[in-house]
Amino acid sequence: MSRIGFGAAMGCIALAGLLALAGPARAQNDVKSATLDAVKKRGQLICGVDTGIPGYAFQDSKGEWQGLDIALCRALSDAILGSPTKIKFIGTTSKVRFSVLQSGEIDVLIRDSEHTFIRNTQLGLDEPAVNFYTAQTFMVRKSLGVAHTKDLNGATICVLTGTTLETNIADYNRANNIKINTLLFDKPEEAFAAADAGRCDGYTDDGGSVAAARSTMKQPGDWIFLPETIGGLQPLGPFTRQGDEAWTRLVKWVHYAMLEGEVLGITKATVDQVKSSTKDPEARRFLGLEGDFGKLLGVDNDWAYRIMKDVGTYGEVYDATFGTKGGLGLPRGMNSLYSGGGLMATPTWH
Amino acid sequence: MVRRPSPRARAAQWLLLALVVAAVWYLGSQAGSNIARRHTTFGFGFLADNTNFDIPFRLIPWSVGDTYARALLVCVLNTLLVSAMSIVAATLLGLLVGVMRLSANWLIRNIALGFIELVRNTPQLVQIIFWYVAVLQTLPGPRQSIRLPAGALLNIRGIYLPSVEPAAAADVLWPLALILVLAVPFAWRITWRGLPLGAKSLLLGVLALAPFALGADHIDYPALRGFNIAGGIQVVPELLALWAGLTIYASAFIAEIVRAAILSVHKGQREAALSLGLKPRQVLSKIILPQALRVMVPPMTSQYLNIIKSSSLGAAVAYPELFQIFAGTVLQQTAREIEAMFLLMAIFLSINLATSAMMNWYNRRVALVGR
Numbered sequence: 001m002s003r004i005g006f007g008a009a010m011g012c013i014a015l016a017g018l019l020a021l022a023g024p025a026r027a028q029n030d031v032k033s034a035t036l037d038a039v040k041k042r043g044q045l046i047c048g049v050d051t052g053i054p055g056y057a058f059q060d061s062k063g064e065w066q067g068l069d070i071a072l073c074r075a076l077s078d079a080i081l082g083s084p085t086k087i088k089f090i091g092t093t094s095k096v097r098f099s100v101l102q103s104g105e106i107d108v109l110i111r112d113s114e115h116t117f118i119r120n121t122q123l124g125l126d127e128p129a130v131n132f133y134t135a136q137t138f139m140v141r142k143s144l145g146v147a148h149t150k151d152l153n154g155a156t157i158c159v160l161t162g163t164t165l166e167t168n169i170a171d172y173n174r175a176n177n178i179k180i181n182t183l184l185f186d187k188p189e190e191a192f193a194a195a196d197a198g199r200c201d202g203y204t205d206d207g208g209s210v211a212a213a214r215s216t217m218k219q220p221g222d223w224i225f226l227p228e229t230i231g232g233l234q235p236l237g238p239f240t241r242q243g244d245e246a247w248t249r250l251v252k253w254v255h256y257a258m259l260e261g262e263v264l265g266i267t268k269a270t271v272d273q274v275k276s277s278t279k280d281p282e283a284r285r286f287l288g289l290e291g292d293f294g295k296l297l298g299v300d301n302d303w304a305y306r307i308m309k310d311v312g313t314y315g316e317v318y319d320a321t322f323g324t325k326g327g328l329g330l331p332r333g334m335n336s337l338y339s340g341g342g343l344m345a346t347p348t349w350h
Numbered sequence: 351m352v353r354r355p356s357p358r359a360r361a362a363q364w365l366l367l368a369l370v371v372a373a374v375w376y377l378g379s380q381a382g383s384n385i386a387r388r389h390t391t392f393g394f395g396f397l398a399d400n401t402n403f404d405i406p407f408r409l410i411p412w413s414v415g416d417t418y419a420r421a422l423l424v425c426v427l428n429t430l431l432v433s434a435m436s437i438v439a440a441t442l443l444g445l446l447v448g449v450m451r452l453s454a455n456w457l458i459r460n461i462a463l464g465f466i467e468l469v470r471n472t473p474q475l476v477q478i479i480f481w482y483v484a485v486l487q488t489l490p491g492p493r494q495s496i497r498l499p500a501g502a503l504l505n506i507r508g509i510y511l512p513s514v515e516p517a518a519a520a521d522v523l524w525p526l527a528l529i530l531v532l533a534v535p536f537a538w539r540i541t542w543r544g545l546p547l548g549a550k551s552l553l554l555g556v557l558a559l560a561p562f563a564l565g566a567d568h569i570d571y572p573a574l575r576g577f578n579i580a581g582g583i584q585v586v587p588e589l590l591a592l593w594a595g596l597t598i599y600a601s602a603f604i605a606e607i608v609r610a611a612i613l614s615v616h617k618g619q620r621e622a623a624l625s626l627g628l629k630p631r632q633v634l635s636k637i638i639l640p641q642a643l644r645v646m647v648p649p650m651t652s653q654y655l656n657i658i659k660s661s662s663l664g665a666a667v668a669y670p671e672l673f674q675i676f677a678g679t680v681l682q683q684t685a686r687e688i689e690a691m692f693l694l695m696a697i698f699l700s701i702n703l704a705t706s707a708m709m710n711w712y713n714r715r716v717a718l719v720g721r
Contacts, residue, residue, distance in 0.1 A: 095678050099687055122685045144577070155577040156406075156507070161665075161674065162682035166403045170414045173404075182404050183588075183668045186678065190479075190666065197487035198506045199587065201577050 031298030033246035035107050036080065044086050047073035048106035051091035053188050054212035055322045055330070056112040056132075065089050068208075069110040071317040072131055072238065074310070076108065076254045079294075079303035084310040093186065094162045098123055101239055108251055109239040112209065114164050119239070128252035130237040131314075133334040133343050135229035136168050137210045139195075140202035142224050149228040153178035158191040158200035160184075165204055168231030192216050206234050208322060211330040233334075250297050256346040257304045260286055261313035262337060263346065268316055271308040285350065293349070314344065385688065394693075396684045397422065403679050405670050407586050418680060422672075426697060429671040432589060433658045433701075436596035440657060441650070443597060444604025449634070451609045462605065469602035475663055478595030482667040485594075486587040492579050501571045503579055508586045510572035510579045530554050588669035592661070600657050607649045611642035644716050651709040655702045662698075672697060 039045050049057040049069055057067040074084035092100050092111055098119065101109040113119075115127040138157065140146050146155070149172075159165050161184040169180055183200050185191035188209070195203040196217050203213050207229070214220050238255070240248045261267075264283050266274050275287050285291040287308075288301035295301060311317065315337070322330040336342025355363075385392055397419040404414050408424045409431060450462035469477070487506060490496065495505040503510040537551035572582030615638050623637040624630075662673035672694060681690040 095681065098685075118685065153576075158668075161678035166679060167683065170402050170404055174414060181406060183406055184670060184674060184679065185668050186665050186674070190483075190668070193483055194487065194668070197483070198491045199487055 031246045031296070033244050033250070033298060035241070035244050035247040036250065036298050039080055039107055043081060044088055045073065045077040045080065045108075046088045046090060046106045047076070048090050048092045048097060048100055048109040048111055049073065050111045051093060051187065053112065053209055054215055055208050055326065055328050056212070057089075057091075057110075066321065068132060068317060068321045069112060069238075071311050071321070072110050072255060072258070073108075075258055075307045076251060078306045078310050079250070079254050079257075079297075079299050082300075082306065084306075094160055095186070098125065098239070101125065101241060104241070107247075110237075112206065112236050113239060114206075115235045115237055116164065124242045126240045126242050126248045128238055128240055128248045129255040130235040130343075131255055132206075132208055132236040134206040134208050134234045134236060136165055136204060136231045136234060137207045137229050138202050138204045138226040139210045139214055139223050140226065142222055144201060146201075146226070149226050149230060150176060150178065152180045152202070152226075154181070155201040156181040156183055156199075158183050158185060158195045158203045160188060160191055160205065161186055163205075164231065164234070169204070172230045188213070206236065208236075208330065211322065211328045215328055246298055250299070253297055254303075254307065255314075257286075257307055258311070258314040258317065259337070259344055259346040260349060261304070261308045262315040263339075266308050266313060268308065268312040271305065275305060282349065381688070392688060394689055396686055396689070399684075401680075401683070403683065405675060406668075407589065407670050418684070421675060421680065422693070422697075425670065425672040425675045428669070429658075429661050429664075430701070432592050432596065432664065432669065432671065433661050435593050436600065436657045436661070437654050439593070439597040440600035440604055440653070443601035445608055447601060447605035448608025448612070451605060452612055466602045466605055469598055470606075474595060474599045474660060475666060477599055478591055478663055478667055481594040482587065482591035486591055489587075492574060492577070495574070495579065501569075502582075503572050505579070506587065507578060508584050508590065510582045510584050512569050512571045513581075513583045515568055515570050527559070530557055586669075588664070588667050591667045592664045592669045592671075595663070596657050596660055599660075600653050603653055603656075604650065607646055607653065608642070611645040612638055614645050615641045644718060647709060647713040647716060651706050651713075654705055654709065658701055658705065659698060 047070075049065070049067075052058045053067075055067060057065060057069045060066050070089070073087055073089070077087045078084040090100070090106055092106075092109070097109055097111050097113060100106055102123070102125070109125075110131075112132065115130065119125050120127055138149055138152065140152070140155075144155075146152060157169070157180055159169065159182045166182060166184070169182055172178075173180055183194065185194065188205075191203060192213050194200055195213070203210065205213065207225075210225060214223050214225075217223055238251050240251055261271075264274075264280070264286060266283070271287075274283060275289070278284060278287075278289075281290065285293060287305045288294060288303070292301060294303045297303070312320075315332075318332060318335060319325050322328050322335075323332065332340070332342065334343045336344060338345040398417055400415050401418055401421050402414060405412055405421060405424050407428065409427045410424060412420065412424050447462045447465060450458050451466070453459045453462070486508075489504060489506045492505050492507055495503040495510075498504055498509075501512045531554070534551050534554050537554055540551070570581045572579045572584075575581075619637055619641065620633055623633045628636065661671055664671040665674035665678065668674070676690050676694055681687050684690070
């Protein structure tokens with residue numbers, strides 16, 4: 001009896017050991033994210049966006065949110081909840097955007113915000129992916145006869161407060177020993193109006209916003225962009241709270257999925273056809289026909305297919321917002337795929 | 351005989367105090383743990399750091415790279431400037447409209463009524479933006495400036511006044527002028543041959559300007575140079591819009607206070623004064639207003655406090671006051687949100703407490719002394 005008992009005990013220990021070994025291996029597939037769980041339970045994604053700027057995020061005449069940042073929110077909601085419309089958009093000013101994210105009022109901040117060292121370290125925020133590369137650009141009236149940024153000595157420029165733009169101008173003034181005066185506004189609408197009325201000689205912001213600003217002027221043709229940019233490259237993209245890696249990872253790969261679709265040559269119109277006929281293993285894994293990409297992120301395996309179908313690829317979204325279809329006519333430039341001479345690239349998927 | 355509170359009432363008060371202390375302690379510890387959770391610290395050391403932004407409008411010298419503490423001083427002065435300008439202007443305008451409201455003339459009375467109702471029943475922020483966008487931004491650009499008398503210019507960038515450029519020796523004249531100005535209230539009360547000097551003492555103030563006129567090197571007239579008008583003193587439209595918005599809004603309320611105060615003076619006072627042969631203007635200035643003043647002072651205090659607090663609306667029209675810079679730029683550059691808000695509240699609280707202390711002192715002075 002005692003022998004059998006001993007054997008049974010050994011067996012139990014061995015089994016426990018096996019389970020213990022299997023434990024961590026299984027946990028890799030088991031995505032744990034407080035934010036993701038909260039979104040699923042709520043059945044709604046809460047996305048912090050801009051209060052309204054053409055190109056990035058604005059409400060059209062029907063009250064629908066449109067824009068590049070909005071598309072990323074929609075893709076995220078589509079991946080998690082299976083619908084691109086289960087979202088509550090919260091317009092945030094440049095002043096409060098990070099506090100709103102830190103306090104947990106929003107799940108993710110996608111608000112044409114620049115990724116910086118201080119925001120990553122001191123503010124304790126993660127910067128999952130860059131969805132728009134740009135640089136600080138000046139827009140002035142043609143009639144001023146200014147051709148270069150250095151000629152702006154003595155000019156007054158309308159700027160948004162609480163941004164990196166103010167610091168860039170201060171640095172540029174000091175480095176070049178000139179004086180570009182600033183006028184600080186809280187909201188883009190008021191800054192645009194002041195520039196249009198002639199209170200300032202020009203307006204400055206990142207390239208995308210300046211293109212948006214020009215589209216709101218009474219006579220867009222009267223305004224020109226200066227060729228030089230200041231302050232170096234500005235990578236704009238979403239922010240998440242630190243301490244929830246799985247959530248940050250999901251935001252990152254939703255953005256990459258929109259790029260990967262473009263790399264694979266998929267479009268909104270052709271995704272169904274590709275899904276039913278493709279032999280390309282990469283496309284098959286991407287669209288959830290093979291492998292477990294979705295499960296590894298904590299969503300189902302059709303996530304990328306749905307994004308392609310409902311939102312489209314990064315290229316399609318760019319075209320519909322900043323590009324020709326969006327009416328801003330901003331060339332893709334740095335935001336082209338790597339293969340097209342731009343900076344947009346995705347890590348390898350397999 | 352003083353009634354002692356019952357033991358139960360005492361117990362209730364102690365309980366209330368304990369609850370308040372517990373609530374404050376709870377909120378404080380919550381703030382503490384939230385700060386820790388956000389991986390941040392609490393401290394005002396950043397005030398000694400160097401800034402990296404410009405403040406577009408200031409009363410004292412400022413350059414990029416000065417400390418945050420100096421930025422704070424610049425902003426406090428900007429806030430005080432617009433508050434003081436608005437308090438003075440709103441008092442005068444409110445007094446005028448309040449007296450007009452009681453005029454025997456139908457037209458004057460109803461103009462005042464229309465003004466009050468229009469101003470009092472629209473939001474203040476809307477009014478400030480109206481002055482900024484709908485009025486001041488429709489002015490012509492710098493190259494088509496409107497010429498005003500005495501060489502001043504008016505355009506979308508503001509009003510440009512000619513300035514007196516003092517000669518090199520003018521530095522020593524400053525304290526002298528200051529002393530002359532400060533002496534005015536004392537001179538006001540000096541009696542000479544049995545009569546107080548009164549308004550004649552204002553001559554001292556004029557006299558204070560004389561050294562500057564004598565010591566002036568030249569008058570600097572504003573003129574177009576490059577992008578902007580250069581020379582002279584620029585009064586920016588942001589200040590003008592905020593000043594107009596704060597003044598006009600508060601003046602409507604002050605007018606009603608003035609009207610109520612005048613009506614509170616017993617009508618027998620007016621009848622007696624008239625029967626003594628005083629002219630209507632004398633009745634108003636010698637009999638009615640001095641008595642109405644006593645009633646006016648306490649509600650005026652709260653109007654003044656409102657003006658000071660509302661100056662933070664300047665953020666909407668790009669006027670760099672305390673709120674605009676410290677809750678905007680500084681908060682973003684330093685990521686010191688709690689500290690920035692703490693500073694804002696502490697400073698507004700101090701300014702307002704000082705103002706109401708001053709008004710209370712004035713109230714005690716003009717109050718009827720009970721005998």
